[in-house]
Amino acid sequence: MLKAKILFVGPCESGKTVLANFLTESSDITEYNPTQGVRFESCWPALMKDSHGVVIVFNADIPSHLKEIETWYSCFVQQQFLQNTQCLLIAHHKPGSGSDKDNPALAPPLNKLKLVHSNLEDDPEEIRMEFIKYLRSIINSVSESRDREEMSIIT
Helix, strand or coil: CCCCCEEEECCCCCCHHHHHHHHCCCCCCCCCCCCCCCCCHHHHHHHHCCCCEEEEEEECCCHHHHHHHHHHHHHHHHCCCCCHHHEEEEEECCCCCCCCCCCCCCCCCHHHCEEEEECCCCCHHHHHHHHHHHHHHHHHHHHHHHHHHHHHHHC
């Protein structure tokens, strides 16, 4: 069985836990309960070790999040030498926010990433399908990498 390590990162109060619980079907709860996430950069290398992908979640309604996700991208994608295809950017819209799905003005290189809008109140299945597509591409990448490694051992 193939296993893939996918990290959910992003600014505080962006919806990481709610999305992760929804996508893994761990919980039907969609209300905000602050988590005690890892806020210490000294722990990040241990978290990043052997990761296959990164999902950067942000709240598009909070202007400071657009700047913060640049740091998350730099630390969790660029410094780990992950490809842009291994990264998914989710603009999470909280229930009742009344947000539209206009694409936010993302700075390079974030503007080259796959951007998905998430609203668990209006269309939860859309985000689930987009995440499944992303996960399939990660699994294919892991499988191809494993096959290459096995072939190099054989030859």
